[in-house]
Amino acid sequence: MDASQAQGSPFPASPVMPQMLDGGKEIQFRCHEGITCFNACCKSIDISLTPYDILRLKRRLGLTSTEFLERYTLPYEMEKDGIAGVKLRPVEEGTACRFMTDEGCSVYGDRPTACRYYPVALLSLRRQDEYTERDSYALVREDHCLGHREPRRLTIDEYRAEQGLPEYDEPARGWRQLILKKKSSGPTVGKPSRRSLQLFFMTCYDLDRFRDFVASDSFREVFELPEAEREEILADELRLMQFGFRFLRQVLFGEMSIPLREEAVAARRERLKEKLVRLEREAAERLARDEELAEQEPGD
Numbered sequence: 001m002d003a004s005q006a007q008g009s010p011f012p013a014s015p016v017m018p019q020m021l022d023g024g025k026e027i028q029f030r031c032h033e034g035i036t037c038f039n040a041c042c043k044s045i046d047i048s049l050t051p052y053d054i055l056r057l058k059r060r061l062g063l064t065s066t067e068f069l070e071r072y073t074l075p076y077e078m079e080k081d082g083i084a085g086v087k088l089r090p091v092e093e094g095t096a097c098r099f100m101t102d103e104g105c106s107v108y109g110d111r112p113t114a115c116r117y118y119p120v121a122l123l124s125l126r127r128q129d130e131y132t133e134r135d136s137y138a139l140v141r142e143d144h145c146l147g148h149r150e151p152r153r154l155t156i157d158e159y160r161a162e163q164g165l166p167e168y169d170e171p172a173r174g175w176r177q178l179i180l181k182k183k184s185s186g187p188t189v190g191k192p193s194r195r196s197l198q199l200f201f202m203t204c205y206d207l208d209r210f211r212d213f214v215a216s217d218s219f220r221e222v223f224e225l226p227e228a229e230r231e232e233i234l235a236d237e238l239r240l241m242q243f244g245f246r247f248l249r250q251v252l253f254g255e256m257s258i259p260l261r262e263e264a265v266a267a268r269r270e271r272l273k274e275k276l277v278r279l280e281r282e283a284a285e286r287l288a289r290d291e292e293l294a295e296q297e298p299g300d
């Protein structure tokens with residue numbers, strides 16, 4: 001399975017830009033247990049996970065998000081954009097999915113978005129004059145996949161419904177918007193620091209660690225979130241995930257929606273002032289050193 005095109009990754013990296021289709025477009029496809037190529041697409045995987053995929057899988061396996069990430073995934077940086085991503089880790093020294101069995105997918109009811117979409121690819125697009133994204137799709141044809149030869153026609157919307165995708169796409173929408181925003185923010189925002197990559201990783205993928213952070217005193221010292229709201233968020237993983245996207249919009253793009261405590265604002269202002277003073281002093285020292293060197297040069 002070529003994930004760059006087909007894994008439901010919101011941002012296919014394939015150089016082959018497929019034809020964009022809308023949900024009403026009819027396709028010919030059927031995948032079933034009796035098909036000759038059964039499991040072929042799970043033998044060579046490159047599957048990006050959404051935050052909701054991780055939530056579903058870690059629940060199914062009875063793991064914390066931290067344990068799931070360590071055992072079953074590989075982190076990566078989404079090409080050129082400096083955004084943290086997570087992929088399913090294949091079997092040791094192989095390319096097959098760890099969840100593949102002779103009978104098929106062992107986590108079928110909670111399989112990731114990308115597996116559900118295949119052979120359709122979701123393309124989330126955002127035009128400059130639009131705030132929200134529009135979904136378009138592409139059809140991926142790979143030689144090993146014989147499902148395209150099966151005599152069944154249905155629209156992409158019908159296929160999405162059959163695969164349970166509305167339930168998966170909706171909770172991950174805020175995550176896709178963050179990525180699109182980063183991708184379209186251009187060079188002025190620039191590549192995020194290691195710290196913001198780590199923050200993005202924790203908030204989007206390591207939900208249990210993000211919950212600890214929201215529950216911590218250090219979070220409370222900085223953010224003025226009403227206590228009742230905080231408790232509701234901490235008690236509901238889906239709400240926590242959505243709150244995480246809101247938190248990242250504030251931290252990464254300055255879209256203020258969580259009030260900051262006055263003391264935290266003052267301390268931040270103080271830190272910025274100190275940083276500015278330090279930068280000015282370093283610049284002055286560098287200038288003095290350069291001038292000194294320039295004066296020495298003629299006599300060398």
Ligand code: SF4
Pocket residue numbers: 041042045047097098099100101104105106107108111112115
């Ligand atoms: S999660 Fe299931 S459907 Fe997806 S690649 Fe693995 S075995 Fe195949």
Ligand code: SF4
Pocket residue numbers: 030031032035037038039040041042118119144145146147148
């Ligand atoms: S028809 Fe395609 S999606 Fe289904 S098992 Fe075969 S290769 Fe995989």
